[in-house]
Amino acid sequence: MLRWLWRSKQKEVLNLDDCVFCRIIKGDLPCRKVYEDEKVLVFEDLHPVAPVHVLIIPKEHIGSVMDLNVKNAQVLADMHLAAKNIAGKTGLDKEGFRLINNCGEGAGQTVNHLHYHMLGGRKLGAKIL
Ligand code: 5GP
Numbered sequence: 575m576l577r578w579l580w581r582s583k584q585k586e587v588l589n590l591d592d593c594v595f596c597r598i599i600k601g602d603l604p605c606r607k608v609y610e611d612e613k614v615l616v617f618e619d620l621h622p623v624a625p626v627h628v629l630i631i632p633k634e635h636i637g638s639v640m641d642l643n644v645k646n647a648q649v650l651a652d653m654h655l656a657a658k659n660i661a662g663k664t665g666l667d668k669e670g671f672r673l674i675n676n677c678g679e680g681a682g683q684t685v686n687h688l689h690y691h692m693l694g695g696r697k698l699g700a701k702i703l
């Protein structure tokens with residue numbers, strides 16, 4: 575039991591050190607920040623697929639939607655409110671925008687830290703990512 579606990583703790587620590595978004599939150603990696611509050615950070619995607627393409631992430635490391643639970647799920651509301659705030663400031667509230675979450679490798683999730691892609695600034699077709 576103790577050995578299992580130690581192993582899973584080690585894995586958690588390694589994951590956080592390896593997580594590119596946690597490193598951005600810590601300031602170890604640079605980003606083009608567009609919004610920040612106590613719970614959420616928003617920054618421009620490195621490889622934008624639309625004129626506006628930002629990533630909305632929780633400051634707490636949550637791997638994906640599958641790691642949400644009743645204790646941490648409030649952050650989803652915080653992330654949506656951040657999107658609303660950005661939309662109001664950029665005019666996307668009027669032209670519309672899209673929030674996308676990829677969950678798991680099969681869905682194309684490449685960074686294992688929960689995030690929404692916020693896309694806008696052009697007509698968005700049915701398929702984006
Ligand atoms: P996913 O494929 O997991 O849904 O989305 C991950 C996104 O993170 C990709 O669109 C990718 O361009 C972006 N990304 C990966 N590494 C970095 C980084 O170091 N900085 C920024 N700004 N974006 C990143």
Ligand code: ZN
Nearest residue numbers: 593596635687
């Ligand atoms: Zn992380």
